[in-house]
Amino acid sequence: MTVRNAEVATAFEEMADLLEIEGANPFRVRAYRFAARTLRDLPAEVGEMVAKGEDLTGLPGIGDDLAGKIKEILSTGTAAAIEAQRKRVPATVTELLRIPGLGPKRVKTLTQELKIRSPSELQKAAQEGRVRTLAGFGEKTEQHILAALAARLAEAPRVKRAVAIPYAEALVAYLEQLSGVGRVMAAGSYRRGLETIGDLDILAVAPAGRPVTDRFVAYQEVRDVLAHGETKASVRLQSGLQVDLRVVPQESYGAALLYFTGSKSHNVVLRQLAQQRGLKLNEYGLFRGDTRVAGETEESVYAALGLPWIPPELREGRGEIEAAKAGRLPHLVDLHDLKGDLHAHTRATDGRHSLQEMAEAARLRGLQYFAITDHSRRLTMAKGLDSTRLLQQMEDIDRLNATLSGITILKGIEVDILEDGNLDLPDNVLGRLDLVVAAVHSRFTLSKQKQTERIMKAMDHPHFSILAHPSGRLIGRREPYDVDMLRIIRKARERRCFLEVNAHPERLDLTDIHCRMAREEGVLLAVNTDAHSMLDLENARFGIGQARRGWLEKSDVLNTRSYAELRKLLKPTMKA
Template identity: 40%
Template sequence: MDKQAVRHTLDHLAAVLTLKGEQARRVRAVQHAARRELLTTGRSSALEELREQVPPGLVEMLRIPGLGVAKVRQIHESLAIESLAGLEAAAADGRLAALPRFGTKTVETVRRGIAALRQAGGPRLFHHAQDEIEAVRSALAALEGVLRVEIAGAVRRRSEIIGSLDLVAVHAGDAAREALVRRLGRASGVTEIAGREGAVTLRFASGTVVDVLLTTPDRFGLDWIRATGSAAHVATLVARARETGVSLDGTFGDEASVYRALRLAWVPPELREGNGELEAAAGGTLPRLVAQGDLRGFLHCHSNYSDGTVTIAEWAAACRAAGYEWVGITDHSKSAAYSGGLATEDVTHQHAEIDEVNDGAHGFRVLKGVEADILADGTLDYGAAVLARFDFVIGSIHSRFGMSEAEMTRRVLTAMDDPHFTILGHPTGRLLLQREPYAIDLDQVLAKAAARGIAVEVNADPHRLDLDWRLVRRARELGVTLSIGADAHSTAGLSNVAVGLGIARKGWLEAAQVLNTRDVDGFLSFARRRAA
């Protein structure tokens, strides 16, 4: 790592430490130790572990020019905002301007900063891209002459990282196209419009840039497929049309008519990656993908017993209102001091509170879970006597990310020998656009999970989405049971499940392969099978 990269990393380390509330002396000491490690290994274990301790959305907010660490801390502590979307909403509704030492000037700085981040382009996380594109879709759908507007591209395929934003807009016919293009250029917030044959690119004052494919009702089905599928999916589809003598110049009012003409089953958008989905569509072997309505339990959530903001009763009420039959509370274990991990003596108090909530929650169940740290030697935090008191255990790594592949693999495999181990949490430790996965032999881990009856998590935190969808499919092929874990720290995290569900679907998962689709007795049976 060159000197400039080292300096940038040390500055970022200092910012995150300060965001966490560390004193200047502590910041300097950590920087000094990190400098030696960076020059020797090219990585900072301190920074990697800090990223477990600070909400990723706050780190994103540090990228806004002129905002600074102090103001990000103030925003977080005063308004409980942990995301760019939340920050933008607070700037719009007046909450930000009402903070001490903020006002309209700072709010305008925030707005310009968010716009600058968008204008800079580059990849963005799925949930940010989804919010951006949905706002544009709704605005364009209200324009005169627009019959229909649909999301396409990587957002529709539920990819974890999004490059471009794509829409398909339907107009009445060629005669209406020129008038529509003029209206698009005059649409609210549009600062620039560039056209090419059959499509336009819109640039908004917010920084959002969107490619809009213009089509007619009789061509909508084919054009939506072309605008949605990966290059490999579309190329394979076109090749099949050529091989079977099917002309794609006809009328295709919906997607199903295109696939039907090619003697294929309709392919769900999440699968359109060119990874064998058309062969499965031809052979009738496409999976019936898991859907929100299949999920009966809500897993991986933190309460105010560790680093969550929600009480046990509030989690029960929120999950019940969202249509779930049970919720598994999983606070951090005692070694996670940075997140107020659950001390051994507090386990009794928490379990008594859960029992009290269950006594009054007829037809709903709160389960006693824990997210136990997998320690460096592969043992689970607490030990057998305490772990046996929980209904289930998620084992996760939150430290020592710099281990070699052999060491990390041995660490996880050792933990999986513990009979209380139910679910492997965020299995590769990645933070999208912030931290690469740690080195680990996942083939060994997945094989052992399948053999031992341990579930592997699809962590639905939009900053993680870990397990990667490609590995989800590999786990499916090996017979591993998967769970969708929200990793939620407030009831706002209920929305994480929809994002994680997209990754599960991209991995070809069916309901029977997902642990959360079981009723409470079925889930407990799975958890207790190894401990028996």
């Protein structure tokens, strides 16, 4: 049985939730959460590390006890301590944690005050108006809970892209090892770079016959075989992810890849274009009568329809075919275009590595500049910096820059936007920084008007540089706050400041729609990792994926500029 990082991390997060619901020691809860984050951000599979005899206690936040539990989960799929804790807290209670907006503290309140033990009981209590009577809830929260419950029932389960990647990559590598198999590709929403994945679609080139599908259903992580034929098979993995395999001949590969990549709306327009030319397009090829005129490659199909190849990230039926016809497809930004990162943390607040360690990791990635933007004082749980500590960090950065070559460390802060729109630190300190990254970390449920005005007032601050994670969402855990994003984007244009595309896979904020909106309004976006560890710098690829889905070119991204160019662009947002 193969157990992947995401599954071990999920087990640790569940343990932390269960402990918090029960009122356990906060340090113990935090240890599990810290370890879960380490595992999610780990580029190597922890199972492979154990197999090689590597010491897990060298990982951030992993001591002997947690290392032992990791090994136990890897070998058995669970840990005795977690099973014991599950028995103490009913399974129906833990289901409440999957409802966006309900964390362990709120679940604890619901279970203790209203004796709620399941989503159905919560729905009934909310419909009867009992939830709003609890401290820290209110009528608006009650309505949000009802909406979240309804959405949860309506939606099919999906997993975050970062979780799906190791499963997809491992399956592709597994199938490529089979003799006679040509190309293997993950298609569908995965290939289009969506934030979350439903079913995983795999396409393989091979002669007709059962060996490929036989090997597929024999994969060691398969839990259930849902279908098994000569060219099609479908399985459910131990993680719950459904994977569908199609085996196609080489001459149909391009057409099949196009068809199974989607989206449906994109494919509908392509079929209409084919019909206008007297052709028929399907997963087997592009045909004139019974004669295949294209299909071995995607490029051949697009060309036969009078179009250039369209990147998968754009295939959402949002004007990409019209842009292709007119020769106006964007030249999408790529990962190697990034020259720097403008949002990162150290262990001075809630990061895991020192200033020096983060700087060295950024230098090794080839970045020209790297901004340290630890949290400001209001975020007490993150040990936010007050003026004195921030000024000391600025001196530390100056000393570090004097020793570095090939990279410049920028002095910044992730400052809280207070409810009244003011910033969390005084002007005489903010004015000494290279940039100010501002963020909403509280009062997410303000009305649309109040939330928008709050942020716009903050953007009027003379030292404001970048709005971090502009919608505040956490995918699958917290809905975006209600804000007029078009007004925010136009305010950024007026102020000549910038918005962030936060690359953390749980945020991916801005959305692709808002990225494109910013591009059309002429507002530059910064693709930042929001790194809390050296490993988090790897998340830049997720931010670039989001930028590409938002039609962004290199010129649309602030931190594709050289250091000299960046300084010129940042200067108008600051007044010494």
